Amino acid sequence: MGWKDRQILILVLSVLLWACVKDKPAKVNTPAGKAGSVYIVCEGNFGNGDATLYSYDKKSDSVYGDLYKAANGQSLGDVFQSMRRIGDSLYLCINNSDKIVVLHALTHRFAGQINIPKPRYIVPLSTDKAFVSTLYSNKVYTINPKTLFLTGEMTFPHNNPEGMCISGSNLYVCPWDTTCNKIYSTDVTSGIATQAITLTGYAPHAVLTDREQMLWVLSGNVTKGRQAVLSRVDPSTGSVVKTYTFPAGTDPIKPVFNATRDTLYFIQVKYDGTNTNNGIYRMHLHDAALPATPFISANTYQYFWALGIDPATGDIYVGDPKGFSQKGTVTIYKSDGMPIRTFTVGLGPGQFYFETQ
Numbered sequence: 001m002g003w004k005d006r007q008i009l010i011l012v013l014s015v016l017l018w019a020c021v022k023d024k025p026a027k028v029n030t031p032a033g034k035a036g037s038v039y040i041v042c043e044g045n046f047g048n049g050d051a052t053l054y055s056y057d058k059k060s061d062s063v064y065g066d067l068y069k070a071a072n073g074q075s076l077g078d079v080f081q082s083m084r085r086i087g088d089s090l091y092l093c094i095n096n097s098d099k100i101v102v103l104h105a106l107t108h109r110f111a112g113q114i115n116i117p118k119p120r121y122i123v124p125l126s127t128d129k130a131f132v133s134t135l136y137s138n139k140v141y142t143i144n145p146k147t148l149f150l151t152g153e154m155t156f157p158h159n160n161p162e163g164m165c166i167s168g169s170n171l172y173v174c175p176w177d178t179t180c181n182k183i184y185s186t187d188v189t190s191g192i193a194t195q196a197i198t199l200t201g202y203a204p205h206a207v208l209t210d211r212e213q214m215l216w217v218l219s220g221n222v223t224k225g226r227q228a229v230l231s232r233v234d235p236s237t238g239s240v241v242k243t244y245t246f247p248a249g250t251d252p253i254k255p256v257f258n259a260t261r262d263t264l265y266f267i268q269v270k271y272d273g274t275n276t277n278n279g280i281y282r283m284h285l286h287d288a289a290l291p292a293t294p295f296i297s298a299n300t301y302q303y304f305w306a307l308g309i310d311p312a313t314g315d316i317y318v319g320d321p322k323g324f325s326q327k328g329t330v331t332i333y334k335s336d337g338m339p340i341r342t343f344t345v346g347l348g349p350g351q352f353y354f355e356t357q
Contacts, residue, residue: 042346051080052346174204201229308352319349
């Protein structure tokens with residue numbers, strides 16, 4: 001192949017790559033909330049009040065930036081942790097601002113506010129009852145999403161209630177405390193404690209259910225010397241049926257299931273610039289061991305911070321925070337790991353929420 005032929009080939013490949021993985025600027029107007037939208041929670045930097053809400057419209061392949069400011073003319077607040085839709089409203093946990101901001105789902109206009117210290121995650125039971133976990137306390141609060149009233153609280157033996165899920169008639173709560181090796185369950189109606197399940201690992205921070213109604217609990221706090229452990233738990237007996245211990249020093253976070261809840265995905269993070277034990281991993285719920293290599297590798301001097309699986313398409317959404325030093329990016333991958341789209345979002349993309357209504 002001659003020099004000119006090689007130049008033409010390089011040009012063609014470059015055009016094809018640009019066509020498949022591209023980055024267009026976000027639109028500044030606020031779109032109507034609708035099914036098929038993917039919301040991107042952008043945390044912002046702690047103390048700077050620069051949290052933002054972005055969205056991606058799959059149908060039009062359009063990115064919309066800072067929806068809250070576009071619709072309301074003001075900033076969202078400090079550290080946007082998570083969001084959920086309940087009924088016709090979106091509930092945004094703004095952690096360091098000690099508030100839950102409520103938006104009309106269709107217009108993104110401000111609809112109200114619930115003042116709660118350091119809210120982390122919301123788990124709805126119904127349109128008039130939801131649970132809110134909190135940082136730096138041992139409480140989970142109960143709210144009425146319709147009236148925006150705080151209706152109760154539950155106290156746990158350890159601090160930092162973090163991840164939660166509802167299974168059957170119980171709410172399961174993970175206290176992300178290095179002295180805690182248990183998850184706790186309470187009756188969703190009465191709020192009465194029902195059981196404490198002992199784990200192998202300490203500092204549980206995420207819990208979710210698989211298609212067989214088993215609980216998966218991710219524990220660990222690597223920076224404080226607690227090794228990461230993944231446990232599969234039978235909630236009917238309170239017994240741990242399978243334990244996966246991560247290699248020392250690895251830091252798995254933010255596990256999610258696919259739509260059929262038979263494949264678990266999670267992030268492993270390295271902050272030191274290396275790419276060993278760094279990327280997106282996945283495993284089947286009956287795998288005998290943890291995956292040894294990433295499904296999607298992070299590059300050198302890169303780590304991921306957000307992970308979501310589109311329930312409609314199976315596409316994998318991954319957020320790169322760029323070290324929280326500049327605007328982050330989101331890359332969409334097909335279920336086979338092939339990248340198909342990259343776009344720029346706000347500072348610190350940390351969570352995806354897929355609109356299905």
